[in-house]
Amino acid sequence: MAFLRAVLGAECTVLIAALGAVTAWKILRAWLRSGGLAGIRKRSPRGPLEWQMVLTTVAVALLYLLQSLRAAGSGALPPVPRTALALLAASDSAWLASATRRLRRAGSDSN
């Protein structure tokens, strides 16, 4: 059974790594084909709230991965700290409020 678990682990690792690499390659290729650096700039986050959301997401994800490396063998996923959840909720709420206002303004202007 240990052999089978090792095989399954290798399969999952290979598949997830290949899926991640292919996804990243496809996205990057589509960005470069649609105008090079200008295409990448068009598809980059715009404004401080979007950058805040991206950075919060990456920070929480990295910290969670680090925490899960330490929690190997505990038999449970590590909990996410309440402060990280509050930070994420605040960031998402601010982005949603901004998007609502922007879209409402664009809609009223087009009418």
Place this chain on the structure above:
Amino acid sequence: MEMFWRNLIRGVLVVIGLAPIIVVTYFALYRGLTKEALMLLVGAELATLLFSFGLVVLHAIVTDQIRIDSILNERTGEASVSRFQLVIFTFTIALTFVYLTLCGSGQFPAIPKEVLILLGISASTYGVGKGLQLGLGGSSSSSQPPPAPGPGAAPPPPAPVPPAAANNPPND
């Protein structure tokens, strides 16, 4: 040429799928099949099947039968941070789940409620953002360009931007 590679991949998958059955038959006929060996071989067969499914999906993604190059974009072609957040958290928790299952005792790991709240916040943000775009941005959606064509086609012309929306800063 494309048909050759497709048939080659199908052949390899069939051989990989049949290999455990041949091994089981060999053991049953010549070596005396024990219960442990049978469990191991059935497990190997399931692992092979799952891996083949994964390979088929991966092949479809590589050959653009499944298109994921706009997974982080809005319909207008701009960046979608809510999609980005959902993708990142989904991959992070999935990777952690696989890692803890393999490194632990093999039991299904418990999922704390904070993780579910995290995924809930992310998915709700994506859903609400999409609903906002469909509801409030519906009046201006007719001026948006159609979805991107195939990989070999020429890029579409840039979408006309409403003058008032172009003057507004993105996050104010």
